[in-house]
Amino acid sequence: MNPHPRPGASTACHAMLLAACLLTPALSANASAFSAPPDIVPIQQLVNQGKAQEAVDRLTALLEKDPDNGRLLYDLGVAAYAAGKFDDALIALDHAEQVGGAAIASRVRFQKGNAEFRMGAAARTANLDETVTRWKESLHHFADSLKSAEDPQARRNFEFVRRQLLDLLLADGRRNMEAAKDPVNSPTQKIDKLRNAFEKFSDAKEIAPSDPDAAAGESDSREQLANALAREGTRKTQSTRLVSPKPTEAPIPRPDFKEIEEGVAMLEDATQLKPKDEAIKQALEDGKRRLADALTFHARTLMIQEQQMPWPNEKLAVLRMAREQVEKALDKVPDHQPAKETLEAINQRLAEVMEERGDELAQQSEQANLEQQAQWLGQSLDFYQQAGDLKPKESRLPQKAAATQKKLEDALSKLAERLSKEPGGKESLEAKAARLEGAEQALDELQGLHPSKETGEKAEEVGKKLDQVRQQLSEQAQKGQPQPQPGGKQPNGQMDPQQNQGPPIDAPPRINTPGAKGRWSSKEMMKKQDY
Numbered sequence: 273m274n275p276h277p278r279p280g281a282s283t284a285c286h287a288m289l290l291a292a293c294l295l296t297p298a299l300s301a302n303a304s305a306f307s308a309p310p311d312i313v314p315i316q317q318l319v320n321q322g323k324a325q326e327a328v329d330r331l332t333a334l335l336e337k338d339p340d341n342g343r344l345l346y347d348l349g350v351a352a353y354a355a356g357k358f359d360d361a362l363i364a365l366d367h368a369e370q371v372g373g374a375a376i377a378s379r380v381r382f383q384k385g386n387a388e389f390r391m392g393a394a395a396r397t398a399n400l401d402e403t404v405t406r407w408k409e410s411l412h413h414f415a416d417s418l419k420s421a422e423d424p425q426a427r428r429n430f431e432f433v434r435r436q437l438l439d440l441l442l443a444d445g446r447r448n449m450e451a452a453k454d455p456v457n458s459p460t461q462k463i464d465k466l467r468n469a470f471e472k473f474s475d476a477k478e479i480a481p482s483d484p485d486a487a488a489g490e491s492d493s494r495e496q497l498a499n500a501l502a503r504e505g506t507r508k509t510q511s512t513r514l515v516s517p518k519p520t521e522a523p524i525p526r527p528d529f530k531e532i533e534e535g536v537a538m539l540e541d542a543t544q545l546k547p548k549d550e551a552i553k554q555a556l557e558d559g560k561r562r563l564a565d566a567l568t569f570h571a572r573t574l575m576i577q578e579q580q581m582p583w584p585n586e587k588l589a590v591l592r593m594a595r596e597q598v599e600k601a602l603d604k605v606p607d608h609q610p611a612k613e614t615l616e617a618i619n620q621r622l623a624e625v626m627e628e629r630g631d632e633l634a635q636q637s638e639q640a641n642l643e644q645q646a647q648w649l650g651q652s653l654d655f656y657q658q659a660g661d662l663k664p665k666e667s668r669l670p671q672k673a674a675a676t677q678k679k680l681e682d683a684l685s686k687l688a689e690r691l692s693k694e695p696g697g698k699e700s701l702e703a704k705a706a707r708l709e710g711a712e713q714a715l716d717e718l719q720g721l722h723p724s725k726e727t728g729e730k731a732e733e734v735g736k737k738l739d740q741v742r743q744q745l746s747e748q749a750q751k752g753q754p755q756p757q758p759g760g761k762q763p764n765g766q767m768d769p770q771q772n773q774g775p776p777i778d779a780p781p782r783i784n785t786p787g788a789k790g791r792w793s794s795k796e797m798m799k800k801q802d803y
Contacts, residue, residue, distance in 0.1 A: 312347065324355035342372020349383055358387045358394075378420035385413035385426070389433050400444065404475075407437040411479065438480050445472035445489050452496070459504040463796050466497040498545035501538045501794070502552045508535025509559030517573075524573045529566035536563050536604065537793035544792070564601035564608040571597040571614050575621065584629045591622045623662040627669065630655035634676055642687040646714065649680040681722050688714035692734055701745050708738040 318327040331348040338344060345368035352361035362384060369380040392406025414430035417423065448469035452462050473489035480486050509532050514525040539556040546552055574594035581587045595618045601611040633652035637645045656673035663669060691711035699707075715731035792798050 315347070315351070319351055319354050324351050327351040328355055328357070328360075340367075340371045342368050342376045346372060346376050346380060346383075349380070349387075353383065353387050353390075358391045361387045374420070378417055381413045381417040381420075382423070382426050382429070385410045385417065385429060385433070388413060389429075389436075400440075404437065404440065407433055407440070408475075408479075411437065434479055438476055438483060438486065441472045441476040441479075442485055442489060445469045445476065445493065448472065449489075449493060449496075452500075459500065459507075460796065463497065463500050463504065464799065466493060466500055467797060467799070469493040470497045494545050498542045498549070498552065501542035501545070501796070502549075502555060505535045505538030505542060505559065505794075506555045508532060508538065509555070509562050511535070524576065526570050526573055527566040529563060529570055532559065532563045532566050534794060535559055538796065540793040541797045560604040561608070564605040564611055567597045567601040567604075568608070568611045568614050571595070571601075571611075571618065575614075575618065578621070584625060584632070587625050588622070588629070591618055591625065594618050595622070619662045623659040623666070623669075626655040626659040626662075627672070630659065630672065630676070634672075634679075637679070637683075642683055642690065645683040646680065646687055646717075649676055649683055650717070652676050653680055677721060681718055684714045684718040684721070685727075687711075688718065688730065688734075692730070701741055701748065705738065705741045705745065708734055708741060712738060 315327045315330050318324070318330070328348065328351045331344060331351055335341065335344050335348060345364050349361045349363075349365035349368060352358075352364055365380045365384050365387070369377045369384075372380065388406045388410035392403040392410065395402040395406065410433050411430060414426050414433065417426045418430065446469075448465045451457075452465035452469065457465070470490070470493040473486060473493050476483065476486035477490045511528055511531045513528045513531065515528050516525055517523055536556065536559045539552065539559050542552050543549070543556055571594040574590050574597070578587050578590040578594070581590060595615065598611045598615045598618065601608055602615065605611070630652040633648045633655070637648040637652070640648060653673060653676045656669055656676060660666065660669040660673060688711045691707050691714065695707075711734045712731060715727055715734060719727045719731060
């Protein structure tokens with residue numbers, strides 16, 4: 273399809289596009305980039321005559337026979353654009369960019385810039401957020417197109433869209449600044465409007481660094497936003513409100529450390545906006561110390577609560593929560609002496625509870641079978657080691673750990689020896705595989721505790737046997753015998769209890785989850801942008 277309109281050509285389609293978007297017509301491009309086959313000429317004529325949908329239909333039919341033809345995909349994108357189907361145009365142009373080569377890719381970006389602008393213009397009345405997003409994307413496409421070659425049409429379109437976007441951002445920034453002055457606003461509402469204004473002016477300054485209105489708006493909104501955050505943050509950090517304890521907590525009211533914490537976050541954001549403001553810096557330091565006091569107080573109430581807990585696991589959970597609180601306090605104020613003393617007391621109590629739990633498990637293991645012995649002794653050893661880390665000067669704990677490890681090594685050795693032997697009677701391949709896997713795991717754990725050549729050789733021998741059994745199971749599956757089905761279902765339709773039904777523990781985290789640490793600290797500044 274000829275990307276340039278012929279000189280003097282009079283087409284309703286081109287006139288409509290120019291009037292609607294004030295951009296270069298969608299069919300403009302470097303004609304030397306493509307050599308159109310004969311059947312493209314009448315399709316071009318359809319577009320020129322304002323019959324773009326017929327052109328779309330014909331190009332769609334051609335692509336059914338050649339779906340990865342980059343030039344046809346480009347032509348389809350242009351025709352869909354001319355027909356006003358901008359979503360379809362972008363889909364076709366994206367595909368053309370992937371398969372069409374460098375020459376087509378450059379023109380694709382130009383046309384995508386046009387399409388994104390038109391979609392943003394159409395959404396302006398109903399959704400200003402989408403307009404800003406689309407026009408930013410349009411600028412991005414035009415800029416990419418200009419990287420390949422300096423095209424006057426792409427340059428004009430880039431400058432046009434930038435001016436339109438700049439005017440839009442400046443107008444909305446001013447609107448939010450004016451709205452923030454309304455005396456009926458709560459502090460949160462005022463911060464929200466100032467934040468919106470600051471974001472708009474910042475974006476305006478980014479796309480037009482030399483524009484004086486953008487620079488002035490960004491500076492003024494930054495100043496007002498920082499001051500508003502500092503005022504509200506200071507108020508929150510000075511809160512004296514007490515929170516009533518829950519039924520499961522110690523019956524002691526505690527300071528509302530969450531409100532103080534939010535105040536500190538707001539002061540941190542204010543400091544980021546105005547790093548040289550000494551008054552804000554001092555308010556932040558005072559707020560951090562009040563937060564450290566509140567967190568330390570809460571940690572001490574948790575220590576009182578721990579004494580009322582009947583079960584070791586509950587005790588450990590509460591003590592770990594208390595330690596987390598004082599660690600947060602020390603993160604804010606590293607020299608906070610009450611937090612340091614409380615942390616030392618918590619670690620002391622944690623070590624005591626861990627040692628007690630280790631003693632219990634070690635005692636229980638004496639009456640257990642080999643599997644339970646290995647499990648409980650392993651847990652007991654872990655508790656002794658954790659307690660030893662918390663109380664490094666306590667000689668009793670390393671001695672207990674050493675004695676427990678010796679018992680664990682003996683249990684693992686016996687368990688591996690028993691599982692390595694063939695049982696009497698008939699044994700299925702599945703059962704044999706499970707038995708050898710248990711033996712291999714026991715030997716691996718034993719090797720990790722006390723490496724030796726003998727244990728390594730046994731583990732290698734068991735591993736070879738296990739590989740043989742797995743190979744037999746694979747051959748059995750190839751012969752059509754029933755096997756576990758996808759999704760963890762067995763041939764009888766029951767779920768395999770060993771199959772993990774949830775997401776893998778190493779699944780990548782979802783982005784933009786609440787609480788994720790970003791540029792700002794306070795929830796007011798981390799609210800979703802309005803575009």
